[in-house]
Amino acid sequence: MCKVIAIANQKGGVGKTTTAGNLGIGLAGKGKKVLLIDADPQGSLTLSLGYSNPDSMEYTFADVLASVITKIEYDPFEGILHHPEGVDLMPGNIELSGIESTLVTVLVSREQIFKKYISRLRDRYDYIIIDCMPSLGMLTVNAFTAADSIIVPVQAAYLSQKGFEQFITTVENIMDINPGLYVEGILMTMVDDRTLNARKVIKEIEKDYGTRFSIFETVIPFSVRAAEISALGKSIFSHDPNGKVSRAYESLTEEVLAHEQN
Ligand SMILES: Nc1ncnc2c1ncn2[C@@H]1O[C@H](COP(=O)(O)OP(=O)(O)OP(=O)(O)O)[C@@H](O)[C@H]1O
Ligand SMILES: [Mg+2]
Numbered sequence: 736m737c738k739v740i741a742i743a744n745q746k747g748g749v750g751k752t753t754t755a756g757n758l759g760i761g762l763a764g765k766g767k768k769v770l771l772i773d774a775d776p777q778g779s780l781t782l783s784l785g786y787s788n789p790d791s792m793e794y795t796f797a798d799v800l801a802s803v804i805t806k807i808e809y810d811p812f813e814g815i816l817h818h819p820e821g822v823d824l825m826p827g828n829i830e831l832s833g834i835e836s837t838l839v840t841v842l843v844s845r846e847q848i849f850k851k852y853i854s855r856l857r858d859r860y861d862y863i864i865i866d867c868m869p870s871l872g873m874l875t876v877n878a879f880t881a882a883d884s885i886i887v888p889v890q891a892a893y894l895s896q897k898g899f900e901q902f903i904t905t906v907e908n909i910m911d912i913n914p915g916l917y918v919e920g921i922l923m924t925m926v927d928d929r930t931l932n933a934r935k936v937i938k939e940i941e942k943d944y945g946t947r948f949s950i951f952e953t954v955i956p957f958s959v960r961a962a963e964i965s966a967l968g969k970s971i972f973s974h975d976p977n978g979k980v981s982r983a984y985e986s987l988t989e990e991v992l993a994h995e996q997n
């Protein structure tokens with residue numbers, strides 16, 4: 736059984752890409768077959784896994800999507816890269832922004848394009864993790880339509896903002912076409928436990944949202960060690976194996992694995 740998880744929040748810089756990469760590598764470390772899909776025209780996930788120039792890559796996610804849109808026959812495994820830490824990656828780059836514009840003009844089933852591609856990969860992987868861009872445009876809507884669940888990285892202040900309600904409304908709308916979709920968990924990221932009374936904020940969030948959505952027990956602490964990895968092309972597990980962020984992503988991995996039993 737393959738599980739497709741979209742990592743999403745329309746707010747930028749909340750730790751989506753860092754979570755996609757490290758959760759993916761965490762799951763691969765537990766023996767799972769994992770494919771990461773970079774669905775962001777910024778190509779940050781591709782970059783952070785060590786592919787230093789996504790925009791000059793010959794074959795990327797945008798090419799696959801173009802084939803699906805135009806109904807050209809394609810090999811679903813073409814272009815998939817193998818990272819030394821055990822995950823596969825379908826890279827993404829700036830060409831995805833062209834796809835985003837094209838999708839708007841597609842008349843029928845334009846939200847199903849990712850799903851058509853992913854359905855051809857499901858029997859090869861245990862987890863397919865999609866790193867979404869910071870917006871609720873067609874690429875993100877496609878990711879939600881293809882996904883079984885969504886993980887929402889957030890910084891504490893965000894939940895009290897309008898943006899979060901808008902996000903939830905979008906998810907609820909997608910449920911009309913993808914009824915099984917659910918929020919796997921809200922993930923608190925970049926928590927600075929020295930300055931912020933983080934625990935108090937998290938308690939408040941649990942009070943406000945805990946009945947509607949799951950909130951991961953795991954909290955990802957703020958650490959410069961985590962900020963360093965995107966330039967190094969490796970995970971926090973190999974960069975700082977004994978550090979607090981490494982332990983946190985390990986614990987997030989365990990939580991996600993525990994959901995398999997439910
Ligand atoms: N736990 C952490 N501690 C400190 N810095 C972090 C942590 N997690 C991520 N960062 C840094 O914060 C920045 C934003 O993280 P990231 O790219 O994962 O967010 P994002 O939500 O994917 O951003 P975007 O919306 O642009 O796609 C990056 O520079 C990253 O290295
Ligand atoms: Mg990102």
